[in-house]
Amino acid sequence: MDLHYVSTRDRSNRVTASQAILKGLASDGGLYVPEHLPEFEFKPEDLVGKTYQEIAYEVMRHFLTDFTEEELKTCIKRAYDSKFDSTEIAPMTYAQGAYYLELFHGRTIAFKDMALSILPHLMLASARKNGADREIVILTATSGDTGKAAMAGFADVKGTRIIVFYPKDGVSAIQERQMLTQTGNNTHVVGIHGNFDQAQSGVKRMFNDPALNARIREKGFQFSSANSINIGRLVPQIVYYVYAYVKLLENEKIAAGEKINIVVPTGNFGNILAAYYAKRAGIPIARLICASNENRVLYDFFLTGIYNKNRPFQVTTSPSMDILISSNLERLIYEIAGESDVTDARLMEALTRDGRYEITDQMRQKLGDFYGNYADEGQTAQAIKDIYEACGYVIDTHTAVAASVYGKYKADTADETKTVIASTASPYKFLHDVMAAIDPKYANAADFDLIEPLSEISGLPVPRAVSEILTAPIRHDTVCDVDQMDDVVCKALGL
Numbered sequence: 034m035d036l037h038y039v040s041t042r043d044r045s046n047r048v049t050a051s052q053a054i055l056k057g058l059a060s061d062g063g064l065y066v067p068e069h070l071p072e073f074e075f076k077p078e079d080l081v082g083k084t085y086q087e088i089a090y091e092v093m094r095h096f097l098t099d100f101t102e103e104e105l106k107t108c109i110k111r112a113y114d115s116k117f118d119s120t121e122i123a124p125m126t127y128a129q130g131a132y133y134l135e136l137f138h139g140r141t142i143a144f145k146d147m148a149l150s151i152l153p154h155l156m157l158a159s160a161r162k163n164g165a166d167r168e169i170v171i172l173t174a175t176s177g178d179t180g181k182a183a184m185a186g187f188a189d190v191k192g193t194r195i196i197v198f199y200p201k202d203g204v205s206a207i208q209e210r211q212m213l214t215q216t217g218n219n220t221h222v223v224g225i226h227g228n229f230d231q232a233q234s235g236v237k238r239m240f241n242d243p244a245l246n247a248r249i250r251e252k253g254f255q256f257s258s259a260n261s262i263n264i265g266r267l268v269p270q271i272v273y274y275v276y277a278y279v280k281l282l283e284n285e286k287i288a289a290g291e292k293i294n295i296v297v298p299t300g301n302f303g304n305i306l307a308a309y310y311a312k313r314a315g316i317p318i319a320r321l322i323c324a325s326n327e328n329r330v331l332y333d334f335f336l337t338g339i340y341n342k343n344r345p346f347q348v349t350t351s352p353s354m355d356i357l358i359s360s361n362l363e364r365l366i367y368e369i370a371g372e373s374d375v376t377d378a379r380l381m382e383a384l385t386r387d388g389r390y391e392i393t394d395q396m397r398q399k400l401g402d403f404y405g406n407y408a409d410e411g412q413t414a415q416a417i418k419d420i421y422e423a424c425g426y427v428i429d430t431h432t433a434v435a436a437s438v439y440g441k442y443k444a445d446t447a448d449e450t451k452t453v454i455a456s457t458a459s460p461y462k463f464l465h466d467v468m469a470a471i472d473p474k475y476a477n478a479a480d481f482d483l484i485e486p487l488s489e490i491s492g493l494p495v496p497r498a499v500s501e502i503l504t505a506p507i508r509h510d511t512v513c514d515v516d517q518m519d520d521v522v523c524k525a526l527g528l
């Protein structure tokens with residue numbers, strides 16, 4: 034049966050999966066969601082022994098029903114290949130009472146690669162299916178990791194261009210260098226004088242600007258999005274939660290049907306939403322533990338039922354989670370509102386107007402699967418140090434937020450359910466803060482001088498993503514104000 038997607042703000046806005054992937058954001062400003070959340074036809078135990086790629090097919094075919102088997106398998110094969118430095122694609126490491134699902138073995142050593150290595154292929158297949166002959170222009174706002182991962186995915190992919198906006202002073206030195214050295218004649222990188230939320234709002238505004246859209250269409254272009262609002266990113270992220278469950282079964286860490294918890298260091302709410310979809314589709318998952326940094330807007334939301342972004346924006350050592358508007362939360366709101374587009378649209382309008390909204394008690398009751406907490410900067414650093422000292426395993430700052438929150442969860446609940454922590458970045462990506470947490474003697478060293486020391490203390494080989502940017506030439510230098518983003522786009526497209 035074909036699964037359609039509808040806008041969270043207007044259910045009559047109904048499209049196929051491939052159309053949703055092409056459009057990114059619905060024209061009414063809503064996000065595409067499955068009209069009905071699918072349930073897997075398989076049981077996890079049926080997948081024991083299968084590879085990542087095979088499991089990816091089994092999962093994705095339930096969500097992308099208008100793709101043929103061959104189309105999906107081709108996309109999967111092109112995405113999950115030797116670009117990853119582990120044949121397992123997402124290996125798991127047990128450390129200090131939890132399973133770390135390492136989602137950072139792709140080209141840019143952060144979990145965004147898991148979805149962004151397949152999105153360009155899904156998008157081109159979608160364009161072919163829908164007879165779209167315009168050049169696809171990917172507009173992306175990034176808090177540091179998405180931008181590079183998206184460019185790595187789209188670089189030199191025919192029929193596409195990509196323009197990435199990042200907060201000039203809001204990303205790590207390694208992240209910035211990774212972006213500025215990006216090759217590919219179809220890639221553009223722009224630093225903005227503003228924070229991530231401003232970059233994201235600017236991109237959303239351009240998507241919904243009829244005049245700008247008309248102008249670029251006339252020249253043979255159409256916008257699309259590689260942000261986690263695109264279901265073409267969300268669906269591939271469901272895969273690794275299924276994979277993790279299957280591997281725990283396979284390695285006899287859990288019994289068939291045994292429930293596990295999942296902890297996700299959260300920013301835009303995409304990664305944890307994928308875990309929620311996996312649960313709804315039938316994977317035995319007990320709690321979804323949402324870990325925030327000092328931008329604890331989600332923690333407050335789970336605690337009070339009030340989402341309120343009116344608060345100071347904190348720049349932390351986990352910059353990919355420095356977010357006050359978690360876009361994908363809208364998809365959860367839609368679900369807990371009983372798939373009500375009317376309620377969703379009303380709350381999102383309030384968010385735009387007042388910067389806050391409050392959900393009803395009835396909606397709150399449906400959040401029982403979630404547990405939210407946060408880690409401050411000191412606790413995050415402590416988590417890195419503790420786990421390193423306990424077992425020699427080095428985690429990055431984002432994963433450390435999750436590790437710290439998991440500690441709080443256990444202290445709060447005494448729940449001993451086996452737990453998977455989504456490990457979202459390699460420690461090599463956030464060298465300074467990782468090393469300074471382990472030993473204050475590194476606190477004054479520059480990122481690039483810490484590559485060797487990290488390699489020595491962790492025994493982890495230096496990833497290619499790091500070694501290659503040391504010598505690569507800088508290719509991008511555009512910087513602009515928030516209100517100049519449209520001009521930059523027009524200029525990049527030669528308008």
Ligand SMILES: *Cc1c(COP(=O)(O)O)cnc(C)c1O
Nearest residue numbers: 178300301302303304353457458
């Ligand atoms: C993007 C990112 C996150 C946050 O993921 P969301 O899907 O936006 O919640 C966490 N950690 C790292 C390293 C990231 O790049």
